[in-house]
Amino acid sequence: AQSVAQPEDQVNVAEGNPLTVKCTYSVSGNPYLFWYVQYPNRGLQFLLKYITGDNLVKGSYGFEAEFNKSQTSFHLKKPSALVSDSALYFCAVRDGQAGTALIFGKGTTLSVSS
Amino acid sequence: DVKVTQSSRYLVKRTGEKVFLECVQDMDHENMFWYRQDPGLGLRLIYFSYDVKMKEKGDIPEGYSVSREKKERFSLILESASTNQTSMYLCASSLGRGGYQPQHFGDGTRLSIL
Numbered sequence: 001a002q003s004v005a006q007p008e009d010q011v012n013v014a015e016g017n018p019l020t021v022k023c024t025y026s027v028s029g030n031p032y033l034f035w036y037v038q039y040p041n042r043g044l045q046f047l048l049k050y051i052t053g054d055n056l057v058k059g060s061y062g063f064e065a066e067f068n069k070s071q072t073s074f075h076l077k078k079p080s081a082l083v084s085d086s087a088l089y090f091c092a093v094r095d096g097q098a099g100t101a102l103i104f105g106k107g108t109t110l111s112v113s114s
Numbered sequence: 115d116v117k118v119t120q121s122s123r124y125l126v127k128r129t130g131e132k133v134f135l136e137c138v139q140d141m142d143h144e145n146m147f148w149y150r151q152d153p154g155l156g157l158r159l160i161y162f163s164y165d166v167k168m169k170e171k172g173d174i175p176e177g178y179s180v181s182r183e184k185k186e187r188f189s190l191i192l193e194s195a196s197t198n199q200t201s202m203y204l205c206a207s208s209l210g211r212g213g214y215q216p217q218h219f220g221d222g223t224r225l226s227i228l
Contacts, residue, residue, distance in 0.1 A: 032214050043118070043204055043219030044157075051214045090156065094213050101172060102217065104149075106156040 002027040004093045006105035013081045014113050021076040021108045023091030032094040033074040034102070035065055037087045044090060050074060051096070061085070081112045117141070118220040120205050126226045133192040135223050137205030144210060146188035147217060148172075148180065151202040163188055164211065195227045 003026045013019045025031055032051050036044040048059025055067045065076045076089060091105040121136035139146065145164055149157040149172075159172030161180040169180050177199060181189040188207075192199055202224050206217040 034216060036219075041123075041221070043221045044206075044217075046216040046218070049214070049216060096213065101159055101162060102213070104157040106154060 002093060002095045002103050004091055004103050004105045006089075006091055006108045008108050009106075010109045010111065012111045012113065015083050016080050019078050019081040019085070019110065019112070021089050021091075021110060023074045023076065023105060025072050025074060025091075025093040027093060027095040030096040031072075031074075032096045033065075033067065034092040034094075035059065035063070035074075035076050036090045036092065036104075037061075038090065038107075039087050047076070047089075081110075083112050083114050086110055086112045118205055118207055118218050120203075120220040120223050122223050123221065124224050124226075126228060127192075127195050128228055129194075129196055131192075131195045133195050133225070133227075135190040135192075135203055135205075135225070137188045137190070137220060138186050139188075139207040139218070140186065141207065141209070141218070142185065143207035143218075144185075145208045145217075146182065147206040147208075148178075148188065148190045149204045149206065150174070151204055151222070157204065160190065197227050199225065200227045201225060 005024045034049045035047040038044045050057045050067045058064045088107050090107050092102045094102045118139045147162040148160040163169045163182045179191045204222045205220045208217045209215045
């Protein structure tokens with residue numbers, strides 16, 4: 001069965017510092033991986049995805065993520081955090097071969113202090 | 115830009131009522147989804163649809179049904195509302211059958227059952 005884990009409920013960073021939001025996954029076949037962000041009282045917004053190809057994926061708002069097959073991870077990163085990055089972040093995975101639905105992690109709250 | 119519109123941002127209903135949540139997308143997407151979002155549980159899939167008049171159960175379909183009579187509209191129905199269905203409900207749509215296109219979300223309906 002496929003699953004996704006976000007081991008940290010909350011990540012705190014200072015503005016200007018690099019940030020990492022962690023995600024690990026488990027699928028039988030090849031993973032399709034996604035990151036979404038949710039601001040208060042809004043729906044989820046797509047940030048980036050990995051389907052195939054280059055392991056480093058660049059997305060919206062300066063975010064990037066690195067696919068690591070051996071560690072089954074897809075951590076979200078940004079070199080320099082902004083206060084406006086404070087939000088709830090979701091990792092999601094789909095088994096590309098099994099044709100299953102997208103499974104979301106429980107979410108990580110990112111808090112960036114000024 | 116894709117727009118997914120949910121008919122109500124906030125809704126208050128009483129136990130036992132039949133409740134309709136409406137969702138409309140304007141990008142001719144084949145796929146539409148209903149999720150509920152609860153703190154600490156992330157997003158859980160209720161139902162999804164790959165085509166008009168087609169529906170598939172997600173992880174938590176009990177107590178819900180759906181209707182997709184037109185491609186752009188996907189309705190979630192709470193047959194007899196109960197207090198444990200108080201939640202944030204999110205609708206999403208996506209393009210194509212491959213599962214590698216991102217889902218686009220509405221801003222959600224916060225439903226309270228009294």
